[in-house]
Amino acid sequence: MNDETIIRVENLAVRFGPRTIFKDVSFEVKRGEVFIILGGSGCGKSTLLKALIGIVPIAAGRSEILGVDLAQADAEGRLGLLQRIGVMWQSGALFGNMRLSENVELPLEEHTDLPRPAREALARAKLGLVGLGDAAGLLPAEISGGMAKRAGIARAMALDPPLLILDEPSAGLDPITSAGLDKLILDIARSTGTTFVVVTHELQSILAIGDRCIMLDKEARGMIAMGKPRELRDTATHPTVRSFFRREAA
Amino acid sequence: MTEGTLTSRAAPEGTVLIFSGRLDAEAAAALWTAMTRALAAKPNVIDLSDVDVMDSAGAILVLRAGDAVAVQGGSADVLAVLERNRAALKAAPVPSETPREFAPITRFGGAVYGGMQAALSGIAFAGEALVAALRVMFRPRLFRGGEFLRHLDEIGLRAFPLTLLLGFLIGLILAYQSSIPLKRFGAEIFVPNLVGISLLRELGALLAGVVLAGRTGSAFAAELGTMTVNEEVNALRIMGIDPMVMLVLPRILAGILVMPVLTLLMNLAGLTGMTVVMQSLGFPWSAVSNQLQQWLSLGDLMGGLFKSMCFGLVIAAIGCRAGLSAGFGPRAVGDAATAAVVGGIVAIVAMDGVFAILFFRLGI
Numbered sequence: 001m002n003d004e005t006i007i008r009v010e011n012l013a014v015r016f017g018p019r020t021i022f023k024d025v026s027f028e029v030k031r032g033e034v035f036i037i038l039g040g041s042g043c044g045k046s047t048l049l050k051a052l053i054g055i056v057p058i059a060a061g062r063s064e065i066l067g068v069d070l071a072q073a074d075a076e077g078r079l080g081l082l083q084r085i086g087v088m089w090q091s092g093a094l095f096g097n098m099r100l101s102e103n104v105e106l107p108l109e110e111h112t113d114l115p116r117p118a119r120e121a122l123a124r125a126k127l128g129l130v131g132l133g134d135a136a137g138l139l140p141a142e143i144s145g146g147m148a149k150r151a152g153i154a155r156a157m158a159l160d161p162p163l164l165i166l167d168e169p170s171a172g173l174d175p176i177t178s179a180g181l182d183k184l185i186l187d188i189a190r191s192t193g194t195t196f197v198v199v200t201h202e203l204q205s206i207l208a209i210g211d212r213c214i215m216l217d218k219e220a221r222g223m224i225a226m227g228k229p230r231e232l233r234d235t236a237t238h239p240t241v242r243s244f245f246r247r248e249a250a
Numbered sequence: 251m252t253e254g255t256l257t258s259r260a261a262p263e264g265t266v267l268i269f270s271g272r273l274d275a276e277a278a279a280a281l282w283t284a285m286t287r288a289l290a291a292k293p294n295v296i297d298l299s300d301v302d303v304m305d306s307a308g309a310i311l312v313l314r315a316g317d318a319v320a321v322q323g324g325s326a327d328v329l330a331v332l333e334r335n336r337a338a339l340k341a342a343p344v345p346s347e348t349p350r351e352f353a354p355i356t357r358f359g360g361a362v363y364g365g366m367q368a369a370l371s372g373i374a375f376a377g378e379a380l381v382a383a384l385r386v387m388f389r390p391r392l393f394r395g396g397e398f399l400r401h402l403d404e405i406g407l408r409a410f411p412l413t414l415l416l417g418f419l420i421g422l423i424l425a426y427q428s429s430i431p432l433k434r435f436g437a438e439i440f441v442p443n444l445v446g447i448s449l450l451r452e453l454g455a456l457l458a459g460v461v462l463a464g465r466t467g468s469a470f471a472a473e474l475g476t477m478t479v480n481e482e483v484n485a486l487r488i489m490g491i492d493p494m495v496m497l498v499l500p501r502i503l504a505g506i507l508v509m510p511v512l513t514l515l516m517n518l519a520g521l522t523g524m525t526v527v528m529q530s531l532g533f534p535w536s537a538v539s540n541q542l543q544q545w546l547s548l549g550d551l552m553g554g555l556f557k558s559m560c561f562g563l564v565i566a567a568i569g570c571r572a573g574l575s576a577g578f579g580p581r582a583v584g585d586a587a588t589a590a591v592v593g594g595i596v597a598i599v600a601m602d603g604v605f606a607i608l609f610f611r612l613g614i
Contacts, residue, residue, distance in 0.1 A: 096581065114278055114307060118278060118307065121313075124342035126338070127338075128339055128340070129334070131341070133338070136342060136345060159275070191334055
């Protein structure tokens with residue numbers, strides 16, 4: 001981890017019509033960090049993630065990723081930035097009519113001039129890295145939920161992006177698979193220096209992998225805490241933060 | 251940072267391949283062919299001392315040399331990337347080639363087997379539907395009236411405008427086309443006979459069937475296919491609810507009841523279109539009406555309507571079966587909808603042929 005800022009968010013607000021999802025959200029993510037966006041269901045975690053990568057329009061404030069403000073960037077700048085970000089969607093979002101290897105090859109085919117054997121080898125390497133080396137020939141319908149998430153990470157890593165964004169990587173997984181995925185994230189972060197932004201509300205994962213986190217709250221319509229997960233668990237005074245980390249009913 | 255390059259030199263330890271600069275995806279793409287040529291010279295050592303940065307694509311390029319070629323030099327970061335990718339590739343062996351089968355025979359065998367399977371499952375489906383219908387007859391409260399009415403509205407009422415438009419245009423086209431040869435013999439007055447008999451006996455039911463297959467058969471398949479993919483159908487079975495009773499019977503019954511109405515509308519609209527043409531050719535309404543009354547019988551109309559009910563049953567059943575037997579994945583629903591439309595249209599044309607022979611033999 002170093003002091004280079006990968007993501008800078010200032011007073012970000014998102015509204016759907018008259019409804020404010022969140023406002024005044026500000027934070028910075030440093031290179032090599034595993035940064036967690038946490039909060040209860042419906043607080044806007046995934047919406048914040050989508051706002052960061054430009055899928056949901058920003059109502060106020062600004063966000064800058066790898067030095068580029070997506071809202072201000074022209075088409076070329078936007079494409080250049082998107083090639084340096086890998087996103088794993090909540091459901092994996094693998095293309096159902098392509099084998100896992102073809103899913104991983106797709107961004108390589110689209111954004112590089114690598115010949116086919118190179119793309120195939122690279123896809124195998126990425127799948128091998130996430131423990132799916134022997135599943136390259138399978139279709140998404142033929143694999144489990146945990147495997148789909150890992151394949152989603154492999155596809156997100158295809159272009160060696162410096163920033164990986166994961167939406168609910170542990171959701172719906174058993175504790176063993178979930179722990180395996182947490183270990184994978186940590187391994188990749190530590191060995192490649194990749195920065196991770198992870199949206200989750202799985203307490204075990206947050207404590208296992210998070211270097212720093214912010215917490216969003218539905219009632220407050222914004223951020224109610226920022227810091228290291230274990231410190232927040234032990235010292236937070238905000239009742240919602242305490243309830244969250246202690247798994248108590250609000 | 252300089253672009254990635256590849257050179258080679260002879261050394262006491264053998265041929266040395268020297269990489270330098272930035273070894274990223276761009277460099278890997280540019281150097282791939284050069285590396286193929288360099289590997290043909292059986293190098294002994296790869297020197298990475300002058301490599302500034304390496305990503306996974308660069309590592310894959312270097313790793314093409316295999317484990318037998320020693321790697322020397324390179325910063326800790328570069329070597330870490332290389333070793334990580336080497337380990338990842340070892341964890342992902344190259345998939346073995348499946349032995350080639352004699353494709354034409356395999357495909358033919360597969361098609362025959364698939365056809366037989368489809369026929370058997372079609373018979374099983376018909377049997378299940380029949381049993382479900384008998385159960386509902388003895389326990390009418392099982393029948394979901396609300397669902398049935400919804401389908402009547404969706405496949406019937408909402409198809410009226412399309413049916414009327416198509417019918418009118420078909421009547422218009424048939425009348426114009428048939429008037430051309432008949433005019434040579436001064437027999438244009440028989441256009442209503444030709445169009446009327448064609449519509450009432452054949453085309454009305456057939457075209458209404460095509461509308462139903464395209465509009466409703468596909469919708470049934472897509473709706474039930476989505477439910478199957480989302481495991482809603484399994485959920486019904488586990489709750490002890492027969493999907494045949496809840497999902498299939500209301501649709502089939504709606505199909506049977508709606509088709510005669512659509513056929514009647516198609517016939518009326520077609521005759522209207524024909525009348526417009528006849529009037530444009532100078533024949534008054536009374537002449538057209540007289541021809542129709544003289545040459546068309548109630549049997550023509552009833553035969554067409556009876557056929558249409560059979561078409562409705564078959565189209566709805568094929569649509570439901572395609573949906574309920576949908577596979578997995580995003581293509582499953584699309585495949586089910588295609589199967590419903592194609593199967594529905596082929597089935598009604600085939601049935602129409604059978605009815606034509608049957609009616610001819612019975613003198614209807």
